[in-house]
Amino acid sequence: MKFVTFDTAGVLKSRLILGVNDIPEDAVEVDESLWMRITQELDGVWKQGYDGVISKDPFPALQHPEYTSEEVEALRLRAYGNPITGSDRFFAQAQRMETMGEPGWEVIRANGVRRFNEIQQEFPWVASAAEATE
Structure with missing residues (x-):
């Protein structure tokens, strides 16, 4: 069983595995599919909304500065x-x-x-x- 925790702003704080980590009471269990996405997709910030739904907000595109x-x-x-x-x-x-x-x-x-x-x-x-x- 795999779990995640979030900070007070709803941003992913930790990823935990039962039997390896101590699981706090506020941890949310996630299925294998979401666990793989959370551990492999590093192109955004994982958050938990007020409705409890876990989603990823993509990072903004980087703009290269224009130099003279x-x-x-x-x-x-x-x-x-x-x-x-x-x-x-x-x-x-x-x-x-x-x-x-x-x-x-x-x-x-x-x-x-x-x-x-x-x-x-x-x-x-x-x-x-x-x-x-x-």
């Missing part, structure tokens, strides 16, 4: 230079390795190119900015 070309360039430059996740660190390491005659610098440079391209995808040009640069 200057803002996109600034975001990219910061991302390229990030010492942990940026691409510049790969290029600096590859250049040092090549200058010192160390093997494997080509792989490091390729990682830098890959990360550079990922950053450009993370911060794409807006249509008007892309048209202005062509």
Whole structure:
């Protein structure tokens, strides 16, 4: 037997299984079909209405912010230079390795190119900015 509990606003608080968890008095038993949906569908918030019906409110669609070309360039430059996740660190390491005659610098440079391209995808040009640069 499977149960769920809800907070005072009616939002899903916990999922419980008889024999594994202590089942509080306010827990609601759910059938296998609803249990699977509650545990697998993570694209919304599960709630219990005043009428006792359990349903899912979908998350709102995310809107990507519109940046100016200057803002996109600034975001990219910061991302390229990030010492942990940026691409510049790969290029600096590859250049040092090549200058010192160390093997494997080509792989490091390729990682830098890959990360550079990922950053450009993370911060794409807006249509008007892309048209202005062509």
